[in-house]
Amino acid sequence: MIGMKLSSCTKTSNRTQNRGTGKSRQWVQRMDRLNLGYAGDKAVVRFGRQAVSWGNGLIFNPMDFFNPFNPAAIDTEYKLGEDMLYAQYLFYNGADLQTVAVVRRNAVSGQVEQDESSLAIKYHGIWGAPEFDLMVAEHYAQRVVGVGVSTDFGGAVWRGDLVWTDTRSGSSTSVVAGVSYSWIAGGLNWAGLLEYHYNGFGQPDDEYGAADFLHNPELLRRLARGETFNIGRHYLGASVTVELMPLLNLTPSAFINLTDPSALAQVVLAYDWKQDIQLLGALSVPLGPGGSEYGGIDAGQPGTYFSTGPSLFLQLAWYF
Numbered sequence: 001m002i003g004m005k006l007s008s009c010t011k012t013s014n015r016t017q018n019r020g021t022g023k024s025r026q027w028v029q030r031m032d033r034l035n036l037g038y039a040g041d042k043a044v045v046r047f048g049r050q051a052v053s054w055g056n057g058l059i060f061n062p063m064d065f066f067n068p069f070n071p072a073a074i075d076t077e078y079k080l081g082e083d084m085l086y087a088q089y090l091f092y093n094g095a096d097l098q099t100v101a102v103v104r105r106n107a108v109s110g111q112v113e114q115d116e117s118s119l120a121i122k123y124h125g126i127w128g129a130p131e132f133d134l135m136v137a138e139h140y141a142q143r144v145v146g147v148g149v150s151t152d153f154g155g156a157v158w159r160g161d162l163v164w165t166d167t168r169s170g171s172s173t174s175v176v177a178g179v180s181y182s183w184i185a186g187g188l189n190w191a192g193l194l195e196y197h198y199n200g201f202g203q204p205d206d207e208y209g210a211a212d213f214l215h216n217p218e219l220l221r222r223l224a225r226g227e228t229f230n231i232g233r234h235y236l237g238a239s240v241t242v243e244l245m246p247l248l249n250l251t252p253s254a255f256i257n258l259t260d261p262s263a264l265a266q267v268v269l270a271y272d273w274k275q276d277i278q279l280l281g282a283l284s285v286p287l288g289p290g291g292s293e294y295g296g297i298d299a300g301q302p303g304t305y306f307s308t309g310p311s312l313f314l315q316l317a318w319y320f
Contacts, residue, residue: 032049032080032081033048033049033050034048034049035047035048035049035050036048041090042089042090042091043087043088043089043090044086044087044088044090045085045086045087046085046087047084047085047086048083048084049081049082049083049084050081050082050084051066051067051079051080051081051082052066052086052098052100053066053068054066054098054120054122054133054135054146055133055146055161055176056133056148056149056150056159056160056161056176057160057178057195058178058180058193058195059071059178059193059195059237059255060176060195060197060199060230060235060237061161061176062146062161062163062174062175062176062197062199062200062228063133063135063146063148063163065118065137065139065144065227066082066084066100066102066118067079067080067081067082067226068226068227068228070229071229071237071255072229072253072255072264072266072284074266074280074282074313074315075280075315077317082102083102083103084100084101084102085099085100085101086099086100087099093126094126095123095125095126096123096124097121097122097123097124098121098122098123098124099119099120099121099122100118100119100120100121101117101118101119101120102117102118102119103117104116104117104118115140115141116140117140118137118138118139118140119137120135120136120137120138120139120144121135121136121137122134122135122146123135129151129152130149130150130151131149131150131151132147132148132149132150133146133147133148133149134146134147135147135148135163139165140221142165142166142167143165143166144164144165144166145163145164146162146163146164147161147162148160148161148162155181156179156180156181157179157181158177158178158179159177159178160175160176160177160178161175161176162174162175163175163200165200167218168218169217169218172201172218173200174197174199174200174201175197175198176195176196176197176198177195177196178193178194178196179193179194179195180192180193180194188242188243188244189242189243190240190241190242191240191241192239192240192241193237193238193240194236194237194238195236195237195238196234196235196237197230197234197235197236197237198233198234198235199228199230199233199235200233201216201218201219201222201228202219202230202231202232202233203216203219203231203232203233204233206232206259206260206291206292208231208291208292208293208297208298209297209298209300210298210299210300213231219231230257230293231293231297232257232259232260232293233259234257234258234259235255235256235257235258236254236255236256236258237254237255237256238253238256239253240252240253247271247272247273248269248271248272249269249270249271250267250268250269251267251268251269251270252265252266252267252268253265253266253267253268254266257288257292257293257294260288260289260292260293260294260295261288262286262287262288262289262293262294262295263286263287263288263294264285264286264287264294265284265286265287266282266283266284266285267282267283268280268281268282269281269282276318276319276320277316277317277318277319278316278317278319279314279315279316279317280314280315280316280317281312281313281314281315282312282313283310283311283313284310284311284312284313285310286307286308286309286310290303290305290307291305295307296308
């Protein structure tokens with residue numbers, strides 16, 4: 001089957017200026033999804049803008065380096081895509097092989113360059129109850145190797161990934177390991193998640209001064225590209241979801257830097273108001289002393305820190 005998908009299109013045009021009034025207008029055009037694809041019994045091929053999510057982490061995900069979500073993201077229904085060639089082959093035992101090729105231009109020269117592009121292959125296999133992932137990639141001229149596993153044990157789901165990257169300044173390893181479990185208590189449905197993350201690109205020993213970051217260009221590159229969102233090394237993520245009513249879920253979460261220590265506390269409320277209307281709200285509060293990641297990193301002036309305050313998120317979504 002061959003098909004084309006186009007969705008979420010917003011338009012603008014080139015900038016124009018009225019010399020008489022001095023007023024100017026600028027138009028922008030963006031296609032959120034536009035791809036041409038083929039789907040058969042065992043093979044899928046798509047070319048164009050699309051989203052791909054890899055890895056077993058539910059909060060932190062070092063294997064997902066194609067537009068990953070921020071660990072504290074509230075609305076994760078929609079993920080930004082990239083222009084790519086994607087192919088998937090399905091095996092009869094449930095395993096599959098996926099390939100992604102992303103071609104990018106140099107931001108300065110505007111030329112397509114291999115050092116700016118990505119090529120990745122991932123095999124998802126099944127070995128009895130456990131499922132595993134094997135990934136190899138070349139991402140921005142750096143070799144990346146990933147191994148992941150997930151399995152059921154003791155009524156819980158255990159999952160984890162290990163990702164090794166060969167950078168210009170040496171190799172780096174990132175790890176995520178977590179467990180999720182659901183139960184019934186007090187007549188309510190509960191689901192809990194606990195996840196540890198080691199960020200191999202993070203700053204060691206809580207060195208968050210401006211000069212310290214200049215000595216860690218690999219972290220700065222990944223922050224700029226939106227591939228990572230944390231500046232430290234050791235993290236713990238925890239969340240619990242309770243179904244207060246069949247259409248109302250409450251989820252308190254904490255994202256903790258284990259070495260600062262500092263944390264981001266978050267409470268999310270999701271209410272399916274109507275069949276096609278959902279209300280989503282969240283309160284996020286950073287906790288920690290000055291000089292810590294969530295309390296505010298050093299701004300270079302005595303007693304001055306780059307920090308964020310509490311935030312409130314409200315969203316009313318209508319599906320049609």
